[in-house]
Amino acid sequence: MQHRLLMIDDDLKNIKAVKGYLERCGYSLSVCQRVSEAIDILSKEEFALVLLDYHMPEIMGDVAASMIRDKFPNQKVAMLSCDLTRDAVKQSLRAGAVDFIEKSSSPEEILKRVQLYCERYDTLLKTIRKSSNRSKNENQKLIEGIGLIGQSSLMADLALRVKKLATVSDVSVLIRGESGTGKERIARALHELSPRRMKPFIAINCAAIPKELLESELFGHKKGSFTGAINDREGKFSAANGGTIFLDEIGDMPMELQSKLLRVLQERVVEPVGSTISKKIDVRILSATHKNLQTLVANGSFRADLMFRLNAVEVSIPALRDRLDDIEPLVEHFTEVFNKKYGKSKYFQRRTLEILRKYSWPGNVRELDNAIEKHLVECDDVVTPDDIELSLYQSSEVVPSETKLSKFEELQQKDKIEFIQKTIQQVGTKAEAARRLGIKPTHLQYILGSFK
Template sequence: MSTAALVDSPRQQGTELLAIYEISKILSSSLDLKRTLRGVLNLLASYMRMQRGTVSLLDAGDELRAIGAADLSEEAVLRAHYRIGEGITGRILQTGSPCVVPDIAQEPLFLNRTGARDLAAGQVIAFIGVPIKVGRDTVGVLTVDRDVTDEAANFERDVRFLTMVANLIGQTARLHSNVAAERAELLQEKSRLQKELHAKYRLDNVIGASKGMQEVFAEVHQVAAGRATVLLRGESGTGKEVIARAIHFLSPRKEGPFVRVNCAALSENLLESELFGHEKGAFTGAHADRKGRFELADGGTLFLDEIGEVSPGFQTKLLRVLQEREFERVGGSRPIKVDVRLICATNRNLEEAVGKGTFREDLYFRINVVTVFMPPLRERREDIPPLVEHFLSRYNEESHRAITLSPEALQIMLECNWPGNVRELENCVERCATMTRGDTIRATDMPCQHGKCFSLVLQGYTTTQRESVVLPVARARLPSPVTAPGAAAAPATASGDAPPDDEHERLVWAMQQCGWVQAKAARLLGITPRQIGYALRKYNVQVRRF
């Protein structure tokens, strides 16, 4: 068919205009480039009867590869790749000019690499290709097939139309390239920041990739630089002493001493002598002056573990030291000033102890300046595998063995409640490694599989879960309902009943008054929803559902 210019009919012009409009909508509908290009090529086939349309773009190796195609199989698309100057498509890329082949069967440069055309069928097929440009650079090629017997075929008009489509594709390709580059840059920056944060908020000799431990690490780095007294709270075995050491060695006092005292291991008299020291002759056996732990920790950090076990009598003496930063040795009268940062730790519910009068309220506020809560192991189970690996590796190094852990045994450990936390996990790994007869700890080697789990045995001798193991302040005693200012009685309720004095009964009463809505009951009691949630679990109150 002649390629001479023909006057376009209004119908043809309307079809092309509508096609351009629909193509622009498709290209702006999604950031999935391959998907949008397939939509464009399918539209060319349905609106303009242009078959086997293909969009090829330059890859990083300066080779044309098909990105989108219509009426072609995946295998054919994979074969559609060309070097610069190779075949008709490669020459269009090289020259940056459109090309029309009226009959592909008569063109030796047409490679038919996809194998989608049957050149022996006798059908005359034309091939039209236009460059895809971004500015002055040619970045790809748009090609289509035309049946020359089609009345709508007009090569000059087709080239003009496809050039407009290629321009739209070029702008879209540039947009996608910019978006991809920005996304790659953001991912790279995110990876860099994650590595930087991991390096910043990590502690040597402390294993914890869980969210809870990462929060602890961040708090440790935050408080280490200051002088404020730190209170570490958490269940027994969660690693409070390790965190205390980390705070010391991250602080400006790292060159000074780190002195630890277990307050629960000493009587009141011995604890006073241990902390404050004594003068010669102060008591029987005091043959020489002796410095106390406060003096030994001068310029460094003093860690008072199990601070909740200190007797009420000694709490008064300790409070004076914390307030005045000076003390006298036992049997002495000379005040001694020290520069000591104090870190305390407890697994007790200090709020309950203050309420019962067994712990001084003023001492509670004095040591509770900055509080760091240590999450129990059951709330950070993702840390169990690396902890097990660490303990097992240390055991192998010390025992000159090469014991491994089977996936079944690890799964049992992941499902355990671990009331003794990290300390119990360490003992369990060491016990299993010691008692296994092979080189692999299997599920059958776990003591719990034979009814010998120490945690289960211990639970048999306890009627309730230990209330001394308390983390947040939210686990304090339930207060009585808050009375409005100026009111003489408790808040009005639906039934008009007065709230009971017993904590369990008061909790049930508040839930009943509020239709078992926890948030409303929390407001009635003057506490937070988190506190009432803990109280419901503590007293094993079954929440009614309506």
């Protein structure tokens, strides 16, 4: 995977040399000569590492590093400068820079340091977000073509089936899937990709309307046909004429209405409540249920002939737990939606995927949607594995870590000393502690000695 770096330097000669070398080594570099320009770039993209010159024309590098840290707490900055004075190094590290790299260092040494922080970025810091430089694969394009988000082969196969069925605009389709899988979205795709797309799409939830009102909602009524019927009213079937009607939770339809719906399917006519005159309609009927209609038929609560009419063609939506490859693009999508909604720039670390993929998601995509919003609202800047709600660890072998290795970069300078000392006690040597924390031994020694 190609890592992206941002280089901030007003020295064009140095930019050309460093950029050319690191790009030959497989890195992708964006460059700018002003800190204000860098802030704008960082508001749109995430980088594995920012290489910042200490002497900038607008402001000094330590001030710039502090600004970047305040605005983008998850973004790591390393100084790349020819100023080797103790004050420059000390001020830079105090401002939050993770390292101070000499411009006079050999290309191999600069590469080694960049590699170290890129590896640490992959392990601890990388977040889930959209990138303008990343192209979508064929599965993603297919799935987005029906208005859904994903990249799994299961959903790509579903997208192909939906596109094929959309062209046959008269056949009834039964959409099956657990709650929260997106049955209405599939129904909308079947309509919007069909020749009926310029006509109405009417959705009605059969389980959400009292049975004494459902008949009137579906078929309409005449004035005076029952108490409260003060005017003639058009039903949903008539409103959908020429287009598509979607009957959600069809398994909850009362038996007394099922015979009337069967007549609509057979004869393509509706008869409003209180009327003796039938009205011809041209409408495609889509239905959905999370229940097993065969079981309902066996129990006597659903008509077999109606089931066969509704189920001319069946589409099944896989549960989220059966298509775990879709979790990352869904997290990416919902994060973008909620960041726009709340005017924030918060993200999930990629390390959280291990937890999210092991949870069973009984509420499917709807539950994931709610979980993403909850965590983004409650987190400060970045959602880490330690921030994940404990209920999402059900059926998971992953447990929250007692020690946050990523916490090292979040600490103030004086607090780092205690953290380093605890790490040294755990691993035995300063050299190993430095390796675990992703810093040079000399940097570790400098931190330990800077507040004596």
